[in-house]
Amino acid sequence: MLTSYLRTLLATLALLLLSACGSDDDQPSTPPGGSGALTVNLAGLPAGLPAAVRISGPASYAKTIGSGQTLSGLAPGNYTVSADSILSGNLSWSAATPVQNATVAADSNAVVNISYSSTTLALAVREVANVSGAVFLTAPSGDTRQFIVERSGRILVIQDGALLGTPFLDIRNRVATVGEGGLLSMAFHPDYARNGWFFIYFTDAANNIVVERHSVSSANRNLAEPSAVLEIIRIPHPGATNHYGGLVSFGPDGMLYLATGDGGGTGDPQGNAQNLNSLLGKMLRLDVADSRGVQPYLIPPSNPFVGQGGRRAEIWASGLRNPWRYAFDGDRLYIADVGQARREEVDIASVKQAGLNYGWNTMEGTLCYNAAICNKNGLTLPAFEYDHGNNNVNGCSITGGFVYRGKAISELAGRYFYSDYCGGYLKSFLYKDDSVTEQTSWAIADIDAIQSFGQDGDGELYLIAATGKVYRIVRAPKA
Numbered sequence: 001m002l003t004s005y006l007r008t009l010l011a012t013l014a015l016l017l018l019s020a021c022g023s024d025d026d027q028p029s030t031p032p033g034g035s036g037a038l039t040v041n042l043a044g045l046p047a048g049l050p051a052a053v054r055i056s057g058p059a060s061y062a063k064t065i066g067s068g069q070t071l072s073g074l075a076p077g078n079y080t081v082s083a084d085s086i087l088s089g090n091l092s093w094s095a096a097t098p099v100q101n102a103t104v105a106a107d108s109n110a111v112v113n114i115s116y117s118s119t120t121l122a123l124a125v126r127e128v129a130n131v132s133g134a135v136f137l138t139a140p141s142g143d144t145r146q147f148i149v150e151r152s153g154r155i156l157v158i159q160d161g162a163l164l165g166t167p168f169l170d171i172r173n174r175v176a177t178v179g180e181g182g183l184l185s186m187a188f189h190p191d192y193a194r195n196g197w198f199f200i201y202f203t204d205a206a207n208n209i210v211v212e213r214h215s216v217s218s219a220n221r222n223l224a225e226p227s228a229v230l231e232i233i234r235i236p237h238p239g240a241t242n243h244y245g246g247l248v249s250f251g252p253d254g255m256l257y258l259a260t261g262d263g264g265g266t267g268d269p270q271g272n273a274q275n276l277n278s279l280l281g282k283m284l285r286l287d288v289a290d291s292r293g294v295q296p297y298l299i300p301p302s303n304p305f306v307g308q309g310g311r312r313a314e315i316w317a318s319g320l321r322n323p324w325r326y327a328f329d330g331d332r333l334y335i336a337d338v339g340q341a342r343r344e345e346v347d348i349a350s351v352k353q354a355g356l357n358y359g360w361n362t363m364e365g366t367l368c369y370n371a372a373i374c375n376k377n378g379l380t381l382p383a384f385e386y387d388h389g390n391n392n393v394n395g396c397s398i399t400g401g402f403v404y405r406g407k408a409i410s411e412l413a414g415r416y417f418y419s420d421y422c423g424g425y426l427k428s429f430l431y432k433d434d435s436v437t438e439q440t441s442w443a444i445a446d447i448d449a450i451q452s453f454g455q456d457g458d459g460e461l462y463l464i465a466a467t468g469k470v471y472r473i474v475r476a477p478k479a
Helices: 002-021
Strands: 036-043 053-057 061-065 069-074 077-083 086-088 091-095 099-104 109-120 123-130 134-138 146-150 154-159 183-188 197-203 209-216 224-235 247-250 256-259 283-286 315-318 325-329 332-337 343-350 384-387 398-403 415-420 426-432 435-442 450-455 461-465 469-475
Touching: 036 053, 036 077, 036 099, 061 069, 077 109, 099 109, 123 146, 123 154, 134 183, 134 461, 134 469, 146 183, 154 183, 197 247, 224 283, 247 325, 332 398, 343 398, 343 415, 398 450, 415 450
Parallel strands: 036 109, 134 450, 183 247, 325 398
Antiparallel strands: 036 069, 053 061, 053 077, 077 099, 086 091, 091 109, 123 469, 134 146, 146 154, 183 197, 197 209, 209 224, 247 256, 256 283, 283 315, 325 332, 332 343, 343 384, 398 415, 415 426, 426 435, 450 461, 461 469
């Protein structure tokens, strides 16, 4: 009797020990009854480079993983495993079989093996238009057309690859192009498909910065309605005819943003960028959801200087010299600020970070401006900068672009592209974990000075040269 009891006790202890030791992260877990598991194994990627593998299946199952692992508790059925190409520098890593199917059965584990190899990713440019004075390109989200802003005061439309003969908008009689002025950008309202609103940024004959709301014609989507005009804001810009900033854009919060220059002149002689009672040298944030004649915009309550005397409530950020171009990517804001004599910079922050002071004219990039030392307290330093000095090796004036989110070259996802008016190059970097990585120079054909980038309704990127030629960035054909 005792022997039988001891045998039973020892067997029970053995089972308990086996159960306690049976958890092994390297082995597929046993799925619960009625469900199954899927193990995804990855091979060929360099250490530290995460994959982008998407798994979809029954009951709207969707998951993206960056490393090999076992997914348990899955409903039985057919699953699709898609491995996106990923980029490291200019090396593109692609799966030998990008899409695989796996059948998951109850109480069993299916296995998918993904093997990667690399090729060099090369970019090229393809001319899409030649418009004298072109300074910007954009489109409503999902729209197949491209809208080209002409500095003289016109907006032209490319439809099905052809430039239409009649301008979408023509306000040449109200635009002044002295110095750096002109019609400099446009932005479509996030709800453009319903309300038909778009906004333009230009300089007038009195040297003011003007932002207006216009509407598309109800009879012809390739024409604006000439009588439907509402002035949103007019900002005096006395004196110099440079440093107007130039971009109007909608943020992910639905607010209208515009970036103004410091008013011009060497070193911001009027001190506008650090003066919170001036709208020059700033990023402004306005609520235009219910714009009307008596009240063209509202101040968002979350703006940082609301209710503070002597500080303009329109201001979202300060300390900018000439933010000619900036870009949103999700909830992140990239501001390319043109430098004075030494540094070109890109400032990167969350759109939720209100009241940041980017330092001009106390600082130029991470350097004290015209001083050996300066007080940096309360200033936000650039995430990225380069020194152009006196020899223009790296250029002379940064041309900010966009973060790539198109589909044609999926490996580029998340890369911020920029150029320089004097450098004429195409470069990118990846901003990850609060630091700049993956700095890459792309060998493209010489297209002269690059003065602006564009982004179409599908997220594809364009370069606009000082010659007026507009180019789309494409994958270079294989040799």
